[in-house]
Amino acid sequence: MNPLIPAPDTIPAAWGYFEFFSLFLLPIHLLFMNSVLGATAIAMYAHWRKTPVSGRVAYGLAKMLPLLLSLTINFGVAALLFVQVSYGQYLYTSSILMGAFWLSVIPLLIIAYYALYLYDFRFPRLGRRGLIVIALCLAIFLVIPFIFVNNMTLMLHPSLWHQYFKDSTGTILNLGDPTLWPRYLHFVLGAFAVGGLAVALFGRYLERRDLEAGRYAVETGMKVFAILTLLQVVDGLVFLLTLPIAVRNRLMGGDAVATAVFLSALIVALVVLLAAWQKRVTLAACTAVPLVYLMVALRDAVRTGYLLPGYHPSTLKVVPQNGPLVMFLVTLLIGLVVVAWLIQVFFRKTPAS
């Protein structure tokens, strides 16, 4: 065991709860994040095309983006909370090693968030200058996952942590890791692909009041989705090959659950690809969501592979807090009901009065 790995704290419920919450919430965060990235890129493209139809699509996406970003952040917070519980001793350490970059996520997000509101509220007035605003957002949205991928991989490599003794100013990145770029590409290509699908879904919604713009969004979105999903498969294979043999073997027969997840993901990915090329939006959406869930489970299996045999969250000492757990579950249930009601209210038709 690497002596630099800090001693963990106790956890207030069996580790499986936190595993479940992470595996349930992280995909939602990723789906929103993908929508943000895809919608930002397509809004920029549509804005750049300069046609009246594409302009309307860009404006339509501009109105959606701030909300999508706020939900991305919200679900990201939840995912980050639960990962701290199970892997805090790794995550805090790697975050400190790259503290300057890690903290920069906050100001970057503030800038991007305000820029998105500017793009939304001032869309007509900004004109072509809007392109600069949305390009800035896109640039930020490409940098942030790079920071995250660095941290999420650095935390898995305690053997690289000794770099701290040469540089304690929080500017260490995990650039030497061969999986870094394929992994980053895997996230970003996947994000653009699923984002394209989200834009296509948005197009379906838009078609009801603006047929032309809606169709434009559907076509562009599905084209992006199809091409990038194909590229994603290629990059996924590269990513797989860059993984350490011990980790890779777990996915290919070494561990029954990990292998089952891997095979399921491959099959679903194939269906998604078919749906994409046949431009079947609903089928693509219905299969892409479970695919993201499977990918997150696969990601978890890879993390476990990296940390074993030294660590597994099941070894953490449990000091149960049943009352607070119930408080959270009940609040979550009530909260979801209220959210459902609010969404229904939001889409309610305007009263005649």
Next chain:
Amino acid sequence: MNYPVWYLPSVGGGLLIALIAVTHVFVSHFAVGGGLYLVLAERKGLREQNRGIIDFTRRHAKFFLLMTMVYGSLTGVGIWFIIGLVNPQATSLMIHTFVFGWATEYVFFLLEIVSLVVYYYTFDRLDPQTHQLVGWIYFISAWLSLFLITGIIGFMLTPGAWPADHNFWSAFFNPGFWPAVVFRTFVAGMFAGVYAFLTTAFLKDRTLKKKMTRYSGQWVLYSLIGTIPSGYWYLTTVPQKARVLLDGGASPTIQRSLVFGFYALIVLAVLTLIFTLIMPKLHNKAVAVFIFVCAFIFMGAFEWTREAARRPYVINGVMYTTQIRPDQMAQIDHDGFLHSARWSAIKEIHPDSMTQAGEEIFKFQCYACHTIGGFNNDIIGRTRTMSFPTMLKYLKSVHKLRYFMPPFAGTDQEMKALATYVIGSLQGKSVAVAATSAGTANPGHDLFKAHCTLCHPQNLVKSRTAGWSLAKIRKALDNLNGLIPAMPNYDGTPKQKDLIAGYIHSLNAPGASAAPSHEPGEDVFEEHCAMCHGLRTGGNPVLPLVKGWSRKRIRGALDRLSKLNPAMPDLDAPPAQKDQLADFLHHESQRGTK
């Protein structure tokens, strides 16, 4: 000790936390009070069938959305990021103890986002009753967020029974919980009005502007009336030792912060009374911004004080700011700190690595609160008057002399290493221990320097004891704590006390038996000049510069140092000290020429 330290010595993690946290709480309280304000202002517009009020509410909701959803939300996440980077051990404890509290709070965060977006985008689209209901959902979610977070962060100042029973509910419903919830709710109401002043200042319709400004003024004043008693109630729950920090004047930073906060609140109240309630027609953008700044200073002072009052702990009684638990101290003192610190690059001390080891210890034990040459608690400024033996003595009893300082953790050798780094490397002074035993010709002066000047400049002691008899000074030395509650008693022998009393008495009675062996100006020189100048020799000596100068010319120069040499800062000392310094330099200069 368990984690590495993100080391930015000239910036300091504390400053980063403060920058993010203070601006966050300033917005997050608005996010609560402002939510209620929106609902009630809209209701006012509906009841009075006043379209202007409804339009105003809608415009204010946009401002509210941009402030709270973007800046408020992200700085909230930012606090989480920064405390994990600066104080990972305590953050880990807070996350693992309260994960279900945080998770519950997260649900309300989700509800806030969804309900606020629905509220803002459905103005005029929904029937008023449903729209109001959405607004209420937002406010209740926001207030419940406040409720939950108050329980969690209040635990850090007043952990109550938790250290004994480790029960979630003991920690959450800690002794400070209810008063803090009430206090923060009133503050939230106050800020609702303060932020609304900004929107009302932009209203063009004069009647509406007057009406809504007065309405907002009532929010501020009524909430302020509730803030004062609830603030006092909150104060009564603060542990006794922390109270000494707050009202005993033991911590200079808290003192300063309290003064700022107090005056900001007074100015806020007066401006609100005059410009928004008595004469709302005079309200304008400048007034709105001024009140806004006052509210920010008040909030900043409160949060700073609350954070500082926890010291020497990051979680009161549970974990020191050094991220060491009190129950770990004995083991660390025995085994050595460097050996125990997982992330220390140096594990053993050798005579030739004292400075490096000292720097390592500084990084892990001092940097949490002290910078090197930075804005926050600069260690260079704080130790300027200390010699190596004084520093060593100080480190041994730092936690007794100053309650807000955690005890040094480690062996005597490690303590010497730290003193070597601070005094030898940072201050550039001699680290020869021999200086202690040699002393000066005046043992009273030596004792005074070793025990008193850590906290008090000599001139302060001199002015405070002016007119005192020797017996009165001697008696006071037996009961320093009775004199000032924040001051620890001096545990020297009666003989030592006699010597110190004689010395202090001599400060105001030149020529008495224990007359000082040096001039008071020498202390001023040591405090303000010695960091850059030697006297006769050493780096950039002063006496050659003032050779042949009259006393008057020297005194005049001390008032305009930056004009004489732009690279030099002005002397930040009272005129009396400048006089003493001028006397000293003049005498020394003349002595040098004779």
